[in-house]
Amino acid sequence: MPFHLHRRWLPPLVLATILSLIAGCTDAAQQSSDSAPAVQVTAADGGSASVGGATVSIPPGAVDQAANLTVMRGEAPAAGAAGEYITPIGQALEVELVGARLTAPATVTLPVDPAELDGTTRIPVVVWQDTADTWRWLPTTWQPGSTEVSAQTDHFSGGFVGTVNVDALAGRAVTAVRDYLTGRSGVAQPSCGDEQAARRALTIASDGGDTTKWCLGVEDGRTVIKIANNRRTYATITYPATWQVLDGGGGGISLDALVRSTAGGLGEVAAPRGQAVRIVSGGDTLTFALPAGTGGAGQVSVTTDLIAWSLSGIVMAVDVFTFAASAARRSLGAAGDGLGQRLIAMAASGSVEGFWRDAWDQCIRAISDNLTDHPLDPLTNWSLASDTLKAVWGCGPSLAKAYLAGTGAVTGFLAAAALTFVASVASAVLTAANLLITGARELVDTFASFSGRSDPLYDIVVRGAGPPAGAATLTYGAYGGAVVGMSRAEVEQAVGELPVREFGGLDGCDVLGDPDDLDVGDGPAFTIYRSADELIGMTPDRQAHTRAGIGLGDAAADVQRAYPQLMWELGYQATTWVGIAVDPAHPDRALGFVFEEADPSVEPGGDDVVTTISAGSPDYVAGYELCSG
Incomplete structure (x- = not known):
């Protein structure tokens, strides 16, 4: 008779008992791996507890009395829950201290995979819970290649290891740079009282664009101009030194004060002669009080420079x-x-x-x-x-x-x-x-397009009585559509065909326009340096005024107010004074004001008046013999 194995069934009660014992063992094993028994710590010796490769250490003297320290595994939050730029990567931990409080920092050490970190774009950080919905970064230490990070904490709760997404934060910084370059602060248009009264004595004009906003008016018996920086960056405002900065108008930072704060570090930086400089932050408004009458004439430049x-x-x-x-x-x-x-x-x-x-x-x-x-x-x-x-x-x-x-x-x-x-x-x-x-x-x-696809130097010109109706305007190195550096063909295209006078040899010049008087006459004259085929200077007709309102017959004091950077130089054969105003934005362009009747031994002033105006290179307006050939 063959031998057969017989299947035997366990009674249901016995099976249930065995299964419950197995489950109990499993839960105990799980509990053992998820938490460590409470460890007693003392004020004198401190103590530590570990679970799953994580350790919490309390140094001697860091608790005020004996207590029980318990360390348990925790659950890390989902990505983004503890901050947009934090990604959980490692173990989470929960810590309880019963019977005492921390009086000095404790150290939390957690395991990490060094392959997930580089210390430059993926920086490890222990993120610790303050309240149910608030997290903080603990000061965290990690050495490249290490399999653990350590951090200090001043309280016990729970936390996890994460990485700071440096690349995302860097992208945010780059976006901020772009916004700084093209964005606008949205500053309100300044408002000045009694603008009509101010414009009876002064006229004002400016460049286009929205980088700067301004108004001119009379307030409390004083003529004021308010200038608002609509950039997001700081802007440098250069203005006549005779103007007074008023309190309550934003204020800005004076260049002199900034230089003084640097212990000589910016000692070479100084305002142009006759001018002052203030630096204002994006969205700030600066208010100036102008001298009475036409004495407030002058030019303001607003730009973002290196400072x-x-x-x-x-x-x-x-x-x-x-x-x-x-x-x-x-x-x-x-x-x-x-x-x-x-x-x-x-x-x-x-x-x-x-x-x-x-x-x-x-x-x-x-x-x-x-x-x-x-x-x-x-x-x-x-x-x-x-x-x-x-x-x-x-x-x-x-x-x-x-x-x-x-x-x-x-x-x-x-x-x-x-x-x-x-x-x-x-x-x-x-x-x-x-x-x-x-x-x-x-x-x-x-x-x-830093300045909104316009000239990065925003000019505001305040002047006294305007030039005669229909008079042409002379600017730094430019007149009638011609600009210093143009070729002869470009000048003729800009101003039309004019009579030509040639003088000098190979290195001589061609003068387009008034051939009888190179200084001033019934029409303009444009001087072309022949060998370079380049416009080096020009003189206007008698009715022309500069953009600041200066024309023939104006006093030296008016010229100095309009152009605070004016430099005096004795011209041809040291017999005639020339006031030279160089364009702050273009050092190769200038205006020249000749005072033929002034005393050569004393700089012009008082009743001395302009007898000739020219525009061109600084050497041209100074009267140097550039066309002698």
């Missing part, structure tokens, strides 16, 4: 720090609100305290290393602009950190460490942003 751009770059860098700080901890973000502009204003007022003096000087060195020979000229070179950004972005996080730490704006025994960590993240973001900026075609094209 203004550098200050804008510092503000951008501090803004990146502040944004990172607000993501790291709400109190840090609140303390940094508007910090960049506040720091610059305080520095210019002389309030650079010792604790942030070194950081401010670092920023000034970054600016001075990029200074050009003409730092107040409009900034039109993108390579220089991007190099300047890179330089000042290197100091911005340090400046913000030094100020917040020194003023005690952030409290708690981890404040300094938190500021240091935020500064390191901000520096990584700005380094990545610089890599995106360098050579970026989009930003090069954006920079080309």
Whole structure:
């Protein structure tokens, strides 16, 4: 008889008992791997607890009495739940301390996969819970290649390991640069009282575009002009030194005060002769009181030059720090609100305290290393602009950190460490942003339209009694459509065919126009340097006035008010004074005002009047013999 195996069935009650025992063992094993038994810690010795490769360590003296420390595995939130720029990558942890409180930082160490980190664009951070919906970044340390990160905390709750998305933050910074270049602050159109009364004594004209807004009027018995910077960047306003800046009009920063704050770092930067300079932030309005009557005549230039751009770059860098700080901890973000502009204003007022003096000087060195020979000229070179950004972005996080730490704006025994960590993240973001900026075609094209596809120098001209009706206007190096540097064919196309007078040899000149009088006559004269086929200068007809309203017969004092940068030079054979006004934006263009009847031994003044006006190169208007051949 063959042998058969017989299947035997367990009674249901026995089977249920066995299954419950198995389940109980499984739950116990799971509980064992998810949490560690409570560990007693003492004030004298501290203590530590670990679970799943994570450790929480309390150093001696960091609790006020003996207590139980429990460490458990936690659940990391979904991507984005703890902040737009944080991605969870590692273990989550929950920590309880029962019976005591922390009196000094504890250390949390968590395992990580080094392949998910690089320390530059993917920076590890331990993100810790404050309340049910609030997270903060703990000051985190990681060495490249290490399989763990450590962070300090001043309280126990729970958290996880994540990465800061530096590339995304850098993209945000680049977007801010583009917005700075083309965006507008949306400043309101200034309003001045009794504009009609002001215009009875003065006329005013300006360039087009919306980078600058202004008004002219009479308020409290004084003629005032208000100028608003509609850029998002800082702008430099150059104006006659006889004008008074009024309080309550935005104020801005005087160039002199800024230079004084730098301990000599910007010592070579100075306002043009007879002019003053103030730097105003985006959206600010500056109010000037003008001298009475026609004494308020003069010219204002508004532009973003190297100095203004550098200050804008510092503000951008501090803004990146502040944004990172607000993501790291709400109190840090609140303390940094508007910090960049506040720091610059305080520095210019002389309030650079010792604790942030070194950081401010670092920023000034970054600016001075990029200074050009003409730092107040409009900034039109993108390579220089991007190099300047890179330089000042290197100091911005340090400046913000030094100020917040020194003023005690952030409290708690981890404040300094938190500021240091935020500064390191901000520096990584700005380094990545610089890599995106360098050579970026989009930003090069954006920079080309920095001023809204218009002249980067916005001019406002205030003058007294206007020129006669129908009179032509003479500007720096230009008249009647002709501009210095044009060829003869271009001049003739601009002004039409004119009689020609030739004089000098091969290096002589052709004079188009009035052949009998090269200085002034019934019609204009345009002088072409023959061998170069280039317009070097021109003289107008008798009725012409400059854009500032200066014409023949005007007094030397009026010329000086209209052109504060005027330089005096003895002209041909040192017998005649020439006042030379060089275009601040184009050093190769100038206006010349001849005072033939003035005493050669004393600069013109008093009753001395203009006898000849010319426009052209500085050498031409000075009367040098450029066509002797």
